[in-house]
Amino acid sequence: MNFAHLYYDLTKEIEILELRLMDLENELQAARKLCFTGMLPSDPQPVHVPLDVALGQYDGVIAKIRETSERLAEKKLVRQKMELAMRDFKGIEYQVAYLRDIKGLPLYKIAEELGYSYDWIRKVSSRIKAQRRHKKVAKS
Incomplete structure (x- = not known):
């Protein structure tokens, strides 16, 4: 009856991916701000960042969000199938x-x-x- 441990691990993995998505959303907001202001928000002195660099960073965050969302959807589907199988x-x-x-x-x-x-x-x-x-x- 090792299924309970597998299910628990899968559920924890889903929680971690959901937390990662929340973190990536914050990164996306910072990248969006960087694109519009051209300034690094964490630096006390104004540092100009070229638009192409800012857009590259923005695109990178979008790609990470897409990848994490896809993995999360796959894990949720597996959890749903496990629940159906265990119910039977x-x-x-x-x-x-x-x-x-x-x-x-x-x-x-x-x-x-x-x-x-x-x-x-x-x-x-x-x-x-x-x-x-x-x-x-x-x-x-």
Whole structure:
């Protein structure tokens, strides 16, 4: 049941790409300002930057935004496909792991959703955790 770790890693990667896009938007604003003023905003003394250099910087930021946006869209599509595939898992262990680890539901809600008692879901959840610990020890 390593899928939860893969899903978590993918979700973190998506978050990082979203942060990168926000940073690139700030860079784009600075490049746009540079194109119109011709002055470096971070320099206390006025330094003139030629328009062709400023436009080159602007185009570079646009290219980075495009590339990052495409990667982000691909990662989101993969996450969506993973969620669909995991939703179709059969077996109580997979369903409990999916609802607990991916959807973040508490055990009592999982019991309600799957139609089992809370005690049974708690035992299944404990069994899953024990299997994971055993696998980690075996790999060492």
